[in-house]
Amino acid sequence: xxxxxxxxxxxxxxxxxxxxxxxxxxxxxxxxxxxxxxxxxxxxxxxxxxxxxxxxxxxxxxx
Numbered sequence: 001x002x003x004x005x006x007x008x009x010x011x012x013x014x015x016x017x018x019x020x021x022x023x024x025x026x027x028x029x030x031x032x033x034x035x036x037x038x039x040x041x042x043x044x045x046x047x048x049x050x051x052x053x054x055x056x057x058x059x060x061x062x063x
Contacts, residue, residue, distance in 0.1 A: 004018040004027060016035075018027040029035070 002020055004020055006016055007019050007026070008017040009015075009031070010017065010028075013031065015031055016029045018029055019025070020027070
């Protein structure tokens with residue numbers, strides 16, 4: 001895995017600009033809810049965010 005460093009944030013705050021030490025070029029990383037959660041250290045919320053429900057049951061079906 002390659003390490004990247006944050007060098008800037010876009011003017012509108014929608015993505016982070018990253019570089020790889022010792023290499024030319026830049027990378028852009030969209031700043032979405034998952035990234036904000038991780039940046040705040042709220043990993044338990046990230047796990048909840050990742051859960052996908054394939055066929056949600058209605059309350060009547062559970063009863």
